[in-house]
Amino acid sequence: MTSFLRPILWSIPKITAEERQRLPALTAELEGRLKNIAERFPQAVFASSLAVEDMVITDAICRLKLPIRIITLDTGKLNPETEALIAATNARYQTRLEVYRPIEADAQAFERQFGATAMYESVELRRQCCRIRKIEPLDRALGNAPAWLTGQRRSQSDTRSGLDFEEHDSGRNIAKFNPIFDWEEADVWAYAQEHDVPLNDLYRQGYPSIGCEPCTRPVKEGENIRAGRWWWESRDSKECGLHK
Template sequence: MKEKLKYLNNEIKGMALADSIPYIIKNFEGKKVFSTSFGIEDQVLTHYIAPYAEFVSTFTLDTGRQFNETYEVFQKTQNKYPNLDIATFFPEEQDIKAYVASQGINGFYNSVESRKECCRIRKVVPLQKAIKGADLWITGLRAEQSENREHMDLLEWDEANQLVKFNPLLLYTLKEIEAIVNTYNIPLNSLYKKGYLSIGCAPCTRALAEGEPFRAGRWWWEDGKKECGLHIHTDKNY
């Protein structure tokens, strides 16, 4: 696997999205999935993946605490790309009931541990169902987004999920992403232009102040590196 990924990384290095995405879809065997949260990065990837919808399973996670604006862009995306079937995965009802009973409806504000448990129930567990049996997971991660993502590769082994993660936007800047959106009139979450550059659950996301890093608006009451557990970078010892 290490040699295979090294070869593929060299092949797609410097390729435009219109070339790298179909190249990997064609040359990587096995089940391929694409996860979208309808943020600007995922919307760009949706545009390029839609023509190959029969070869890639697209899904989203509905945590039950989404912004209404996220549902609005979900609908606009379905309207623009009618051939793209976007499966929705939800948290288990009994898990939500148990969490609310023990922590409270907004217990994630109480501690980092409580927040991570909420993320686990609402995002990580549904994700495991969504990627079950997958060999390749296409994501909208970019190196510019956080320190945790600066050392990733376009294609890399995800030890936690036992599959290969493909990050076609890894080296793209936000300005380049915005240019693609404007060129192809790609639907965008209306919160984006209000300063919400990274959009998650409504209680856990705020707009960015000028000069703040990309993910400062996520879990804004916490300090330190902030991830929900979906994308944890590990070393590359295969």
């Protein structure tokens, strides 16, 4: 009888003493960056995906009591674990994340025309789903924002290797900031553990990068941390369009 070994899945990194030693300087630099953004752009918007990177930035914003609005997108396709994190975040930081949802009529019309699994059929259909469920709600959230922030990092993927701290969102004609653009994965997890940041339970199930439920799966140990996002597509198409 042939036996099948279950693959070893990605797991939360173990942080070394050297990596912990880096944390105070990184934290101070992050706090300085966030204070600078808040001073230059009062009521800037932080668009949180609820990923560990975004939870790190949320923790710093809330600790410093900065006038930066924190919003998140409920696409209607999130895992229950992700939805639960919204309530956990509100409870932990005594705040209320601003939740933006897709226009229900548009989401229903898309599924009636193309089906609930259309995202697997072509990159264009997948991106059309992303436009309805993610980009349009984000556009509403950023409607009056002077600037916005993300949790993107250079080392997350090839498509993000050219990130800078400050960019210009030409589509919306506003400033865009990536406060931890130069952090490594270990830096993020060191901060999360040091500050006991609330996290998505899917991280404990082999998901290093978490999006909508149909478009996310666990990854094997040693794979790129975004390999489980839109895994059926080529590496150069693995963005939803939020950051174009």
